[in-house]
Amino acid sequence: MRKIPLNLFGTAFGTAGLGGTWLTAAAQGYAPTAVGIVLLAVAAVLWAVVLGCYGTYAIRQNALVKDLVDPIGGPFAALALITPMLIAGQTLPRPAATVIVDVFATLIVLHGSWFTGQLIYAGMDFDQLHPGYFLPSAAGGFVAAASAATVGQHEFGVLLLGFGIISWLILGSLILGRLVFRPPLPDPLIPTIAIEVAPAAVASLAYFTLFGDRVDTVAALLGGYGLLMVLAQLRLLPRYARLRFAPSFWAFTFAWAGVATAALHWLGWERPVGQGLWTCLVLAAITTLVAAIAVRTVLGLLRGTLLPRAVLPVDTVRPTVGSVG
Structure with missing residues (x-):
């Protein structure tokens, strides 16, 4: 039986992020709405398929608890938990979307809080820290905030924005310190460094959704930090180019889809000369990236090289980078 790593849910999250980028361009009059809706529908199918596959794997291998506490x-x-909010808030009628957003926002708050408590309770090796740690509380809080605002729950959205911001401030310095001062991440985790561009971008999207599409002081501050993280990625391109493809590459998709969507909001506010051309370039770049990773994923599945074989029996050895693909 093949191991189903939790980061395989990134296929659905990255596709949903791309759908959101297309819908943002559509709202500005530069793309057909149907493309974004189709991408979000594909994301929903991917989420359901991965959930079914992971559920089957977790039951047969008794792996759920082990995976959840794996550092x-x-x-x-x-x-x-993040992906259903992103999909429902942008596609479903208000009553259904509100129910799904509220349920999964509550779950992500519980999960992020439990995960934080687990870190305090269980402790961890500092070298095991990686940018994926932004997901439970920072990214989860920001996506939940934007989704709550989309369904008309402004105060709940502000609460969730605070949940995400404080988590980002605390984790950001720890994760960056680990990346700078400790040994390099192992190859399977190198793609997670792309997640460094996500917090500022997704926080910007939550802020725009809650308070309107205007570039004020707060939005500019978020944009400035985001610019630093985006440009810092250029130095990492040679390292990325040497990597062997794995499911962890989907970290590039949901991180950069957030950046692309935030960029479109900035273009919509600034309205520079050639806005339509800039919008098309952003759409082309992020769509090409996601499509290329999707093609490599399908090829890996067909060749049987994408997922590792599960190890039997499930033991209690110290978790390693084999926890991710």
């Missing part, structure tokens, strides 16, 4: 792969469980 390497555990943070990626948040992807299963």
Whole structure:
């Protein structure tokens, strides 16, 4: 039986992020709405398929608890809770969307809080820290905030925004310190460094959704930090280019889809000369990235090289980078 890593939920999250980028461009009059809706529908199918596959694997291998407390792969469980909010808030009628957003926002708050408590209770090796730790509380809080605002729950959205911001401030310095001062991440975790661009971008999207599409002081501050993280990625391109493809590459998709969507909001506010051209370039770049990773994923599935074989019996050895694909 093949191991189903929790980061495989990134396929649905990245596709949903791309759908959101297309819908943002559509709202500005530069793309057909149907493309975004189709991408979000595909994301919903992917989420359901991965959930079914992971559920089957977890039951047969008795792996759920082990995966949740795994210091390497555990943070990626948040992807299963974040994605439905992102899809429902942008596609479903208000009553149904509100129910789904409220349920999964509550779950992500509980999961993020439990995960934080687990870190305090169980302790961890500092070298096991990686940017995926942004997902349970920071990214989860920001997506939940934007989703709550989308269904008309402004105060709940502000609460969730605070949940995400404080988590980001605390984790950001820890994660960056680990990346700078400790040994390099192992190859399977290198793609998670792309997640460094996500918090500022997703926080910006939550802020725009809650308080309107205007670039004020807060939005500019978020944009400035986001710009730093985006440009810092250029130095990492040679390292990324040497990596062997794995499911962890989907970290590039949901991180950069957030950046692309935030960029479109900025373009919509600033309205520079050639806005339509800039919008098309952003859409082309992020769509090409996601499509390329999707093609490599399908090829890996067909060749049987995408997922590792599950190890039997499930033991209690110290978790390693084998927790992610």
